[in-house]
Amino acid sequence: MSRKYVYDFEEGDWRNKKLLGGKGSSLAQMTQLNFPVPPGFTISTDACIDFYKPVKDKIDNLIRELARNPPPEKRDKIIREIWDLINKLDLPDGLMDEVRLHMDRLAEKMGRRFGDKDNPLLVSVRSGAAVSMPGMMDTILNLGLNDDTVKGLAKQTSDERFAYDAYRRFLQMFGRIALEIDEKLFDEALEEIKREYNAKYDVEIPVEGLKKLVERYKNIIRDKYGKFIDDPWGQLEIAIKAVFRSWMNPRAIFYRIANNITEDMANATAVNIQTMVFGNMGEDSGTGVVFSRNPATGENKLYGEFLPNAQGEDVVAGIRTPLSIDELKTRFPRLYDELYEKVKQLERVNKEVQDVEFTVERGKLYFLQTRAGKMTPLARVKTAVDMALEGIITREEALLKVSPEHVLQLLYPTIDPNVDVKPVAKGLAASPGAVSGRVVFHPDTAVEWANKGEEVILVRVETKPDDVHGFYASKGVLTSRGGLTSHAAVVARGIGKPAVVGAEMIKIDYERKMFKVNGHIVKEGDWITIDGSTGCVYIGKIPTKMPELIEELDTLMKWADDVRKLGVRANADLPEDAMIARKFGAEGIGLLRIERMFRKPKRLEKLRKVILSESREERLEAMEELAEMIKHDFKEILEIMDGYPVIIRLIDPPLHEFLPRPDEILKEIYELKMSNASEELIREKEALYKRVLALTEANPMMGHRGVRVGVTYPEIYVGLTKAMLEATAELIKEGKNPILEIMVPQVSMAEELRYVKENAIYPAAREVEEKYGFKIPFKVGTMIETVRAALTADEIAKEAEFFSFGTNDLTQATFSFSRDDAENKFLPDYLTLGLLQDNPFQTLDIKGVGELIKICVEKARKANPDIEIGICGEHGGDPRSIHFLHRVGLDYVSASPYRVLIARLAAAHAAIKEKLQ
């Protein structure tokens, strides 16, 4: 046995969390800082890894199967297989020898001996992985007790009742956890004793009762396990095994799957064996938890609670109300001072808000664990800024403490915290925000009701592409099936609607237009509230509120702006979006999609006319009317962004998006026929059907769209360009400073860009300039969203003043994945099978799409060093993608307005991390 498995708290390297686990590492740290820590040692994760070695491959395969979310019977079968494999395992050779050695050292330190009937050493055996998995694994306290040592404990503590109480607690825990005996048996025995002694609470059971209980517990163990183990060493070995096994209990496995905890982050648990201290040895004892700052608000004040005369498990039982830390300060000022000083010391050393567990035994304070405190996003921002201002951390460290996701959560409405409500169901938090609305079950109903001014929530078992119009009409979406990559989740996130998905307890009955949940019946039109940040579903209209944007967030963002190198713009299509974008600090608009301006029915009608025109004249006329309509929007947006660039993309209609489906028209035709409608009406519909059929494309995403439409129907581009330039000209006349950049979509060859410049954009510009009598400044650039554009960037860069990566389309083209189809059909499988780590439409695929971006940037900058290069695909608002985009040297990212803050922060992170390398 060449490997060292066991480390005393004094000797372990507390920075090595992977080896010692989180708990072991914190115990080592506090011990080495000379804090009062009950002595002990850690069995490293290496031991656990060696424990599993004989069956690792098999278990890995089984877990992979579990990750694929098999049906329940299959799942149970796999779990049983895992358990069968594990139950045959033995501790690694030599581990127990090493443990004995350290136990002996511990005994020496404590002046007590393990198994000694006069002065016994008792220990706790606790799990502790590198990543905190609260409640997922097992702990056994008071280990070392048996019929002999319990007497020693009674002697030591001069408290027989205490000793037998500790003994029965140990038996219960050991029986349940280490020997896997059904918990109910112990509970029943306890209840019986309580009845026998007329005890309402456990504490009212007299010593005799506890002794009787101990005998009954031992009988249960003998009965179920075959024998009772009274040798403390035997107990210890079994307990260590049990903790190792708990790493692979189904709870823990599913927790890791759900939270995406990879082997790389944590691949085993350590075991911490520590001298017992007791918080239940009278009123000068107790147990508590303290945060170095308020984890909800971030206030710089100790926060937590203390339960006198209790062990940790009593706090959980909730029988007595604990004291607040403020009360502790009043009642035990010395204790408070020591606690305050030490906790703050830990905060300074660890540069993190601390979450500390402590126990007081007969007036003496012991530290049992410390870790970084889990905080609300709000508290995280405030504490980061405060700690920087206090000099504990640098501004850059403060920035790194706040993740873009935290900021994101600060921007969505939440259930009003002052309202006391319980959710009726919980699903997956698929798209953040809390929102109320009346239940509808069909997307068409959603549209219909929304048009009447109703606020609705679309409730479906699952959603399909055909339902998407319902998403837009609804305030939020709730499904009873599907995961975080289901259609509903993906679409809702995509368009920024709150969504809860996979709320399986909701039973939907489409026919009767209602759903049942936990005995409640909710009918169409009833109000519900969903919180897409938590996954909670409530009945009724629950008040929500927008979180206030705290001053510290502003401060943090300013620091971010100081650090970042990437510019941050927003994708905004409407004046209201532009306003929000400015408020969040966008430095211009990176993408204005004209198509989105056509949501209004009157405009949509005109657009359809443009598309369906059979002659150039017809098209020209419809186009001019349309341009006039949107010119005012252009002007408004340019004015809101005064002094900042506004990139307007020439229309890029994958035509089908604006047309009815052929089979839908056909349906109408037949319905008309069957209802004996007028011949004329039928003929009209038939003409439409024919025209739509002619326009229908096999693959509209790669069809007659973007610049291809500009080439074949330049009049469309002429009309739009004139609208933009007239808006610009009018603002200039009003003394404003509009900065217009015209962007051509779907370019795959320099020739296309040159053609539409020469045959549409420049002629239109000449016309407008003549009309206004002055030169109108504007730039012309192109999306880089086809692969060929990226590969021939050198040629295209000579025709363009700016590039903007359209990574949505570029990702489609790189993978040959149609996003609509992929996210509905096979992407979820790819993610669960592990073929993909991330949805490439959310997080940039570095190897493929990223490679193209690199090639493109390099070629473009070489051919045209002045070219401005940004990104306006969805990835521009994705933190991990932003890191990559920073590294390849883009000029800016453009994100949806609500993601501007996130982008600013992520850009800062990227800059800092680059420096740190």
Next chain:
Amino acid sequence: MSRKYVYDFEEGDWRNKKLLGGKGSSLAQMTQLNFPVPPGFTISTDACIDFYKPVKDKIDNLIRELARNPPPEKRDKIIREIWDLINKLDLPDGLMDEVRLHMDRLAEKMGRRFGDKDNPLLVSVRSGAAVSMPGMMDTILNLGLNDDTVKGLAKQTSDERFAYDAYRRFLQMFGRIALEIDEKLFDEALEEIKREYNAKYDVEIPVEGLKKLVERYKNIIRDKYGKFIDDPWGQLEIAIKAVFRSWMNPRAIFYRIANNITEDMANATAVNIQTMVFGNMGEDSGTGVVFSRNPATGENKLYGEFLPNAQGEDVVAGIRTPLSIDELKTRFPRLYDELYEKVKQLERVNKEVQDVEFTVERGKLYFLQTRAGKMTPLARVKTAVDMALEGIITREEALLKVSPEHVLQLLYPTIDPNVDVKPVAKGLAASPGAVSGRVVFHPDTAVEWANKGEEVILVRVETKPDDVHGFYASKGVLTSRGGLTSHAAVVARGIGKPAVVGAEMIKIDYERKMFKVNGHIVKEGDWITIDGSTGCVYIGKIPTKMPELIEELDTLMKWADDVRKLGVRANADLPEDAMIARKFGAEGIGLLRIERMFRKPKRLEKLRKVILSESREERLEAMEELAEMIKHDFKEILEIMDGYPVIIRLIDPPLHEFLPRPDEILKEIYELKMSNASEELIREKEALYKRVLALTEANPMMGHRGVRVGVTYPEIYVGLTKAMLEATAELIKEGKNPILEIMVPQVSMAEELRYVKENAIYPAAREVEEKYGFKIPFKVGTMIETVRAALTADEIAKEAEFFSFGTNDLTQATFSFSRDDAENKFLPDYLTLGLLQDNPFQTLDIKGVGELIKICVEKARKANPDIEIGICGEHGGDPRSIHFLHRVGLDYVSASPYRVLIARLAAAHAAIKEKLQ
């Protein structure tokens, strides 16, 4: 004037065709070889370029507009504009001075003087560009004649009639060409004289008549031009200008557009001024044309004709039957011997079959021009091989003489040469092959008739995207408008249908469903025959035949095989294709598409069942039945290719291709409803409608297909793999040597390939190997048809034993062009607007797709030096693409069976050209 414009035949560098033009260069060569050539000189193309310089940009723009095939009125307007520009131009400064100098030298050489009334020098003025444009530009003969010199000529020749005949010919040509007087006026005057003198033929007009005619001609000129130019120098200047102008006459412009003659190939015409010799000076004179070998059959024997006592124009008039060269040999053996020797000398020097023009004046042979002979593809192959065997050229030179297009034409049906028919019209040869069918004028009619089993030819003025369904239904396509890049031409070539386009003499009347051509009336339903290799249109059903493959082609191909480095395989899906492929020398199958095996109704039904299955079990069952059906085909093909590799691609169904369209099913449902069909039938259809709707994809090309289906339904891949391996195993048992390579389609990540290997292919292999009891050798590889696969080739190469570029899909993904939609909607526009030079689905886009191929090959070979890399996209049969693929170092190309010969030849060309560099 620093530039030298004029070169005597003795001094010009005959290799510089670009400067001297083809004719000038040949005259220089023959002069310098001491052939009897009437002395003269060449005004170089430089002079013509300088002539056009002042208006070049304007003309270029106008020509570009013409190339876009504008409507007739627009076209006429442009032509007028060009003409207006040109008419104002003057000869470059100093040119005439230089011409005078050389004329004087010529006079000295000849002992005659230009304009001398006693012994006049007469010259011809002929155009001649670097590229031969037969009949496109102008020639003036007998220049130098006027009322005085005609008498001198009479004296010189002692033949007054001859002199006046020459004079009237000159006046007519000069009037028509140089002065642009309507030809009809001269013709009418000639007819009148003939009536007056009762002359049936021109030769019967007596001298007086000719003299009278000369007067009348001069009057016509005076009348139309304002004056008569009798100064020979003035005549000469006007004639030179006229030849320069003829470079830009509409005929010539359209010829260059239609034949894709770029500025690079020929950007001006030279002018050749040469002493006149006369073939019409009696029976010991004459004029002729001779080929050094038979241009139709390639036979090594002089071939051509000789018309005694005639000038070139008389041959065209066709009054007398010329002698064959064989007859010349009998009648003028000395002349024949001299001709033979000189022609063969030219062939040896120029290493080309020669097409020589000669004139005999009073027994003396003069050479007027030589050029490379235009030959039938058959003759081209035979002469190339013969000349190599005779030692005139090397084998490699022989190979280079035959272009892949020549070989291609040898493979298409032609009009049976034994049938004596004349075409009624000639258009552009847009897509090769001769084919007969009944005329239809509407694509819908084409479909309707084709469905009834009729063979039809679609005849349109021009075609549009909406007509494409008619192409598929027709045997061939004929249009009366448009060039070689018109929509009709592009689409027909794209889908391999014979087509003749721009046959302008055909006047189509859609309303009366007929067309007129040269006085014939052809109605809907009448038979016609078109030959897309020649552009000829015939009335009636003319017999066509497949050309016989001559022995020399075989020889040439063997030489090609010796030289080429690229392997050549075939794409073949059925046993009959595999047979053809072997016959044409394919070294294996590069792509077997399983989908194509499902054309048979019973199989298609099963396949639909596989696709529509809602459960794994259902799918598995249908799949196994299907696999059993196709196993026999696999076996047959592997046996045909015994000893050669056969790459079978796992199924890649873009599902929609195998399913009915939703609106079509809906139509059926309503028809059933309206005809009161049984409820059950309707319900069944409705269920199908629902299922198809669920499977319908927004962009099936990028949807749930290829390996994505293999990942989500591995049972499909298992079934297919088993079928392949069982076929292989059975052949092995029979002592054969089947070489199976299994190819996975649509891979975009190494993970996908690994997944289907581990979860479908290898398990299936283990099962079959167990069944047969021996190890079955096979390889696993992947298509490279997604961009990401190319970019991450290093990772994928570690999972694959071979790569095969699927450049069809790769091109789609690179451009983001859906081929179906692009070729119907915007690609024809792109080609006519010049945004694209070639259809990238036919000729590889080097800049984009080519770049990906380069990246991929480099990365793949680095990661896996043993990997075999080929191509199975359509480009594998395209000669220009093959050159590129050779250069990037592919192992083989795979082409459709009929393109295997072409690929072998192109691969040889690539290897030779690489060596020459």
